Amino acid sequence: MxxxxxxxxxxxxxxxxxxxxxxxxxxxxxxxxxxxxxxxxxxxxxxxxxxxxxxxxxxxxxxxxxxxxxxxxxxxxxxxxxxxxxxxxxxxxxxxxxxxxxxxxxxxxxxxxxxxxxxxxxxxxxxxxxxxxxxxxxxxxxxxxxxxxxxxxxxxxxxxxVTREPPIQWDRREPRLLVHGGGWGMGTYRDRAADLVDAGHDIDLVVHAVEETGPAPGRTRHFVLNPAWHPWLDDGYPPLGHLLPGRSPADVSYTRGRTHHSSFDLARAVRAMVSKPGGGTLLDSLWSATPLVLLEPSGEHEGHNAQLWCDLGFGVRYEDWRSDAFSPRLLEKMHRALLSAAEGxxxxxxxxxxxxxxxxxx
The missing domain is CATH 3.40.50.2000 (Glycogen Phosphorylase B;)
Known part of the structure; x- marks a missing residue:
């Protein structure tokens, strides 16, 4: 055992x-x-x-x-x-x-x-x-x-x-960004989500309480981690729900994957994840071949994670990407680098x- x-x-x-x-x-x-x-x-x-x-x-x-x-x-x-x-x-x-x-x-x-x-x-x-x-x-x-x-x-x-399924091809991905704050929803991700929406991006935003969703401008989609669930309650993956526009928060139906976490399926389908650089997020980035747009780390170890992902060509700091006019070509280049690294x-x-x-x- x-x-x-x-x-x-x-x-x-x-x-x-x-x-x-x-x-x-x-x-x-x-x-x-x-x-x-x-x-x-x-x-x-x-x-x-x-x-x-x-x-x-x-x-x-x-x-x-x-x-x-x-x-x-x-x-x-x-x-x-x-x-x-x-x-x-x-x-x-x-x-x-x-x-x-x-x-x-x-x-x-x-x-x-x-x-x-x-x-x-x-x-x-x-x-x-x-x-x-x-x-x-x-x-x-x-x-x-x-x-x-x-x-x-x-x-x-x-x-x-994370999965045996190959990463989704770049030209088949939705022109969206997945924005989240890790498992506890920490960091500057909600502020950056608002900035990205103002800049014309479509985003998937993972929140930790239905009260945090607010209005959904443009094509923003809200996903909610069940606030009643804790990792010590069971051995299942975190329950994730989709808050549909115009529906009551009480109508959120939470589901979870049986072989991997549901948020990974969101990561596979987008052009980039916008998040602080936790270790689990690095793993998601590698297996989905989805670049990371790096937000402020929560500690020294996450700072090292961010630098490593930048050095490997898998990620870019948010400020640098914004200075590059949110270049989609840079994201595709990082996606290609991640594809070539997965077998190593x-x-x-x-x-x-x-x-x-x-x-x-x-």
């Missing part, structure tokens, strides 16, 4: 974990998804939800909060931790794939209580270590680290396929299902 260890505080961490689990199940590999927040006491979980709402409303608070965030494992009782150890023992967990550094102390507890050392694979979705890994303390003995994007050495060493990274699911040798040695 492989345990995929994610965190619900960021869909850019959680969704890649879900994707890995989906790709492993397609290969008949037994896998389970563990979400860190499911272990928290109710008061701490309520605080996480409240923080999400505050960060969504105020990007400045979000950036400060990310720098000072504490390790949530301190709030998990010893009894709950021991129950997790027993559960992994019963399920025969032999490999853990860690997407959030805060899980490492719980893996260490499993090793100490059972005397067994599972195979530990740390999967970085960002191009440098994200805050949870920087705060996690020393690495566990024998840990294998892999990177989906990297500022050092090979730029795209590994990947997790190694498939993590394929490696886990077919080999027990060290990933770092290959």
């Amino acid at each position: 492989i345990a995929v260890l994610t965190s619900g505080v960021a869909l850019g961490v959680h969704v890649p974990g879900l994707l890995l689990a989906s790709r492993l199940r397609e290969r008949d590999v037994p896998v389970r998804v563990e979400v860190l927040e499911r272990l928290l006491p109710p008061d701490r979980l309520a605080a996480v939800s409240a923080s999400r709402d505050v960060f969504h409303r105020d990007f400045r608070v979000a950036r400060v909060g990310q720098r000072i965030a504490s390790d949530p494992v301190a709030a998990i009782s010893a009894d709950v931790q021991d129950e997790l150890v027993r559960h992994w023992e019963e399920c025969g967990v032999h490999t853990v794939v860690v997407f959030s550094g805060f899980w490492l102390s719980l893996v260490r507890r499993f090793m100490e209580r059972t005397g067994r050392a599972p195979r530990v694979i740390v999967c970085h979705v960002d191009s440098v270590a994200s805050p949870s890994f920087r705060k996690a303390g020393p690495a566990l003995p024998g840990t294998e680290e892999i990177w989906l994007a990297s500022r050092a050495g090979t730029a795209l060493p590994w990947t997790i396929p 990274p190694r498939d993590l699911a394929a490696a886990l299902s077919g080999s027990e040798v060290s990933l770092c040695s290959e």
Whole structure:
């Protein structure tokens, strides 16, 4: 059994974990998804939800909060931790794939209580270590680290396929932009969406509450992430709804993909995504061959992500694209660069299902 260890505080961490689990199940590999927040006491979980709402409303608070965030494992009782150890023992967990550094102390507890050392694979979705890994303390003995994007050495060493469908051809794409603020809807994306509409662009805008939609000028389409859903409620992909013009918000019907997240289908069909550069967004960009128009990052790690995507020719900063009169030819050039890059990274699911040798040695 492989345990995929994610965190619900960021869909850019959680969704890649879900994707890995989906790709492993397609290969008949037994896998389970563990979400860190499911272990928290109710008061701490309520605080996480409240923080999400505050960060969504105020990007400045979000950036400060990310720098000072504490390790949530301190709030998990010893009894709950021991129950997790027993559960992994019963399920025969032999490999853990860690997407959030805060899980490492719980893996260490499993090793100490059972005397067994599972195979530990740390999967970085960002191009440098994200805050949870920087705060996690020393690495566990024998840990294998892999990177989906990297500022050092090979730029795209590994990947997790989002879909087996090829990217949509450029001339078949709608002349639209997908604008979003990542899993928690953070950043300057709503202001930039208004600017883009004023400049004559048709956009798909992902919001996090139906009250945020407002009027829909031009051909703006509003998509809503179900605000009642949290990653720790189930192992499904985020529910997404389309708010149709002239319809009541109560009429929104939320659906979700069974093999990948629904917002990826929006990304495949447009000319560019306009977003802050989270690790999950980089993965979407690669597999959809959809360029990124980069908004202000939420932390140092996202700043490195943005620079990497620009260096590779896969993205452009919003200000630079605007200075270039929102050039469509630049977007097509980046699309071509992404198409040529998709075959380079190694498939993590394929490696886990077919080999027990060290990933770092290959």
